Amino acid sequence: MTLSDLLTSNSRALEQYPLDDAFDEMFNRSGEPRPEYRELLKAFLAMPAEELDARKRSADLSFLTEGITFTVYGREEGTERIFPYDLLPRIVTHQEWEIISKGLEQRIMALNLFLRDIYHEGKILNDGVVPREIVYTCRHFRREMRGLQVPRNIYIAVTGSDLLRLSTGEFVVLEDNLRVPSGVSYMLTNRRAMKRTLPQLFRKYRVRPIDHYAQMLLSTLRSLAPESRPEPTIVLLTPGSYNSAYFEHTYLARQMGIELVEGRDLLVHDNFVYMRTTAGLRRVDVIYRRVDDDFSDPLAFRPDSILGVAGLLNAYRSGNVTIANAFGTGVADDKAIYAYVPRIIRYYLGEEPLLNNVETFLLSDDLQREHVLANLASMVVKPVGESGGYGMLIGPHSTPEQRTRFRDAINANPRNFIAQPTLTFSRAPCLMGDRIEPRHVDLRPYILYGDQIHIAPGGLTRVALQKGSLVVNSSQGGGSKDTWVLEE
Amino acid sequence: MGTRRIAMLSRVADSMYWIGRYLERAENTLRIVDVNMNLMLEGSHTRSETRWRRVLQAFSNPAGMEETDGDTTIESLIFDMGNRASAAACVALARESARQVRDELSSEQWQKLNSLYHQLCEMHLSGRPAMVSDAMQTILDGVHLFQGVTDTTMTHGEGWQFIRAGRYMERAMQTATLLELYYREFFSNRDLFADASQYVEWVGLLRCCTAFESYCTVYTADLTPERILEFLLLHRRFPHSLWYSVNSIVEALAGIEQGSHRASADELARRAGRLRASLSFAQIGEIIEQDAAAYLRQVLDQCRMIQELIYRLYISYSIDTALAM
Numbered sequence: 001m002t003l004s005d006l007l008t009s010n011s012r013a014l015e016q017y018p019l020d021d022a023f024d025e026m027f028n029r030s031g032e033p034r035p036e037y038r039e040l041l042k043a044f045l046a047m048p049a050e051e052l053d054a055r056k057r058s059a060d061l062s063f064l065t066e067g068i069t070f071t072v073y074g075r076e077e078g079t080e081r082i083f084p085y086d087l088l089p090r091i092v093t094h095q096e097w098e099i100i101s102k103g104l105e106q107r108i109m110a111l112n113l114f115l116r117d118i119y120h121e122g123k124i125l126n127d128g129v130v131p132r133e134i135v136y137t138c139r140h141f142r143r144e145m146r147g148l149q150v151p152r153n154i155y156i157a158v159t160g161s162d163l164l165r166l167s168t169g170e171f172v173v174l175e176d177n178l179r180v181p182s183g184v185s186y187m188l189t190n191r192r193a194m195k196r197t198l199p200q201l202f203r204k205y206r207v208r209p210i211d212h213y214a215q216m217l218l219s220t221l222r223s224l225a226p227e228s229r230p231e232p233t234i235v236l237l238t239p240g241s242y243n244s245a246y247f248e249h250t251y252l253a254r255q256m257g258i259e260l261v262e263g264r265d266l267l268v269h270d271n272f273v274y275m276r277t278t279a280g281l282r283r284v285d286v287i288y289r290r291v292d293d294d295f296s297d298p299l300a301f302r303p304d305s306i307l308g309v310a311g312l313l314n315a316y317r318s319g320n321v322t323i324a325n326a327f328g329t330g331v332a333d334d335k336a337i338y339a340y341v342p343r344i345i346r347y348y349l350g351e352e353p354l355l356n357n358v359e360t361f362l363l364s365d366d367l368q369r370e371h372v373l374a375n376l377a378s379m380v381v382k383p384v385g386e387s388g389g390y391g392m393l394i395g396p397h398s399t400p401e402q403r404t405r406f407r408d409a410i411n412a413n414p415r416n417f418i419a420q421p422t423l424t425f426s427r428a429p430c431l432m433g434d435r436i437e438p439r440h441v442d443l444r445p446y447i448l449y450g451d452q453i454h455i456a457p458g459g460l461t462r463v464a465l466q467k468g469s470l471v472v473n474s475s476q477g478g479g480s481k482d483t484w485v486l487e488e
Numbered sequence: 489m490g491t492r493r494i495a496m497l498s499r500v501a502d503s504m505y506w507i508g509r510y511l512e513r514a515e516n517t518l519r520i521v522d523v524n525m526n527l528m529l530e531g532s533h534t535r536s537e538t539r540w541r542r543v544l545q546a547f548s549n550p551a552g553m554e555e556t557d558g559d560t561t562i563e564s565l566i567f568d569m570g571n572r573a574s575a576a577a578c579v580a581l582a583r584e585s586a587r588q589v590r591d592e593l594s595s596e597q598w599q600k601l602n603s604l605y606h607q608l609c610e611m612h613l614s615g616r617p618a619m620v621s622d623a624m625q626t627i628l629d630g631v632h633l634f635q636g637v638t639d640t641t642m643t644h645g646e647g648w649q650f651i652r653a654g655r656y657m658e659r660a661m662q663t664a665t666l667l668e669l670y671y672r673e674f675f676s677n678r679d680l681f682a683d684a685s686q687y688v689e690w691v692g693l694l695r696c697c698t699a700f701e702s703y704c705t706v707y708t709a710d711l712t713p714e715r716i717l718e719f720l721l722l723h724r725r726f727p728h729s730l731w732y733s734v735n736s737i738v739e740a741l742a743g744i745e746q747g748s749h750r751a752s753a754d755e756l757a758r759r760a761g762r763l764r765a766s767l768s769f770a771q772i773g774e775i776i777e778q779d780a781a782a783y784l785r786q787v788l789d790q791c792r793m794i795q796e797l798i799y800r801l802y803i804s805y806s807i808d809t810a811l812a813m
Contacts, residue, residue: 241588250591260591265499269807278802279495281810
């Protein structure tokens with residue numbers, strides 16, 4: 001049967017599929033399926049409802065038994081949930097991926113140079129391209145990093161940037177996550193589930209592999225080891241089993257074959273880091289840390305933290321251990337700095353940005369603030385230092401009380417917020433029962449930066465599973481789907 | 489970066505040890521409560537109050553449990569998650585330890601322990617089950633399943649040895665505590681032994697150690713305190729005897745030492761070996777003549793010392809001693 005036959009004989013499956021302003025990943029403006037989605041649509045329309053259901057259930061079950069869960073904060077301690085998973089993959093063409101990967105490479109390189117600069121000479125500040133004040137008032141700026149020579153001058157070994165697709169079809173960067181981005185284990189397990197659940201379909205497409213991510217991560221970390229250590233001991237530092245991403249930590253440690261350690265497993269003596277093993281102390285050379293700066297070293301940062309290692313910063317400063325990502329990288333993903341990223345790229349690389357930013361208003365600027373406050377109902381307001389979708393105001397979905405609360409908070413501390421126009425970002429087809437319905441999606445590719453830059457083709461596509469919702473964060477009820485980048 | 493692992497993290501070893509101890513404790517608790525529940529039905533002369541007081545003593549009088557009413561005791565010793573001494577709490581603690589070292593366990597181990605934990609949560613929420621014995625059997629089966637998959641699916645490396653060390657340490661201490669308790673209460677009154685109710689109590693002791701059937705195959709059903717003591721203390725092939733438990737601890741420690749290449753394990757090996765030797769060459773007549781209760785208390789002290797040394801050597805050692813190596 002051809003696709004058009006299937007579309008007419010199975011019109012029910014798509015009857016809840018409205019097309020409007022937002023870019024649709026599967027259909028073009030005139031309602032024709034895009035070429036890269038034709039096989040996929042055909043396969044799903046041809047599949048009997050029972051079979052579809054059985055495949056969906058088998059995928060769910062594999063997540064459940066493998067314990068691929070995350071923890072939700074703000075509820076009962078340790079509430080474990082399965083990360084909701086959608087069976088329809090998101091497809092990215094070769095040409096689209098070229099732009100994305102080149103753009104990310106450019107962006108990460110510039111942000112890394114920016115970090116190196118502000119912690120050393122501060123040229124960009126002297127030249128007035130980025131206001132000094134905005135850097136030094138950032139909560140994530142770490143004085144302790146001033147003048148510290150980090151291996152290979154790499155600050156951000158692991159990044160997960162959030163991209164959106166605007167109604168024009170253009171990909172833009174919404175956020176750079178330069179501290180401890182998570183979610184990569186879902187990217188990997190989604191792919192595994194997909195291969196197992198729909199092997200025939202997977203074979204029909206030529207999908208670029210991502211399975212070597214753990215290996216790439218390991219070699220990135222190894223390339224950043226202190227110079228005197230040719231056979232470095234690498235560990236993954238987790239905050240512990242109550243952390244929302246604990247599953248990911250165990251998963252990555254196992255995939256890389258490295259030790260998963262907690263702060264209490266490590267100690268610093270004479271500025272060397274050791275882990276406590278049954279065979280005595282063993283020196284640690286590289287720490288892939290999944291603990292925020294604040295909690296990493298009670299002597300240097302928050303003294304009440306029990307998750308970190310006392311003396312870690314000093315060991316780091318002595319060059320005896322590599323910490324990835326470096327401390328103080330959060331200054332470059334501050335949402336106020338974000339507005340300057342295009343300028344940062346031009347400044348260091350002398351190139352035009354390949355990926356654009358979302359238009360961003362700085363609320364510390366009087367004119368911009370006035371504009372935002374006058375149009376609060378159509379804006380998205382975000383606190384600059386938060387991630388995970390916490391503490392946001394989504395104008396079109398907000399109540400007058402919420403807007404008043406944000407207006408007061410903004411006036412009290414304008415540096416603490418930025419605003420962006422509400423975007424109509426793209427929607428991708430999702431399986432809802434036996435129908436296919438569109439839902440908003442974003443894309444988080446993972447970028448590794450060691451001796452060279454590696455980007456895993458695709459990344460994590462997050463889905464706002466609730467109809468009409470714009471929030472894709474897992475902590476706020478989002479789900480995910482596999483992302484297929486096609487070979488040339 | 490050819491071979492991955494030279495040794496195990498101390499924290500992981502600690503968790504493994506306590507998975508072993510807590511599950512063994514859960515099992516013992518279940519069995520002791522079950523046996524005493526049955527004895528109550530036998531119409532023995534021991535008053536219910538005395539009986540439950542003795543049971544609590546066997547668990548070293550857990551805090552907040554001065555209750556001597558049978559039903560309440562059963563409930564809080566078995567199903568009450570809030571009571572740290574209960575079998576349910578032991579399973580929960582073992583599961584929590586397992587959760588933190590999940591990547592070091594086989595998935596079968598994790599699944600068995602996790603589903604046992606969820607069963608217990610349900611029991612805890614739905615209150616006292618109608619069929620207490622059935623519920624207890626379900627828990628016991630869960631514990632046995634975990635032990636089974638531990639031996640059949642986990643690499644018999646350092647982690648497994650730590651679980652084993654924990655399991656037998658708990659068993660040795662439990663057996664010694666029970667023997668000391670019974671010895672003090674009944675043995676000093678040897679004349680009473682002919683009494684049928686005393687007979688019931690000694691059978692009870694054997695059953696608490698799953699030893700009744702094995703005892704009978706060795707000595708027939710002819711119960712004498714000397715033989716019971718001898719069997720539970722010194723028998724070499726019965727897995728709940730003190731000798732067997734101590735021997736297993738010695739073996740587990742040897743396995744750990746081999747894996748971890750610690751030079752200074754001598755003191756620990758010496759202590760554990762000496763305890764085994766003292767049991768190996770002991771004669772039951774001698775022990776009874778000299779004061780069996782004191783002997784048992786000394787065994788308990790030795791066990792505590794061995795645990796202390798395990799911790800000092802492998803887990804909470806000071807940095808200075810570790811650097812000196």
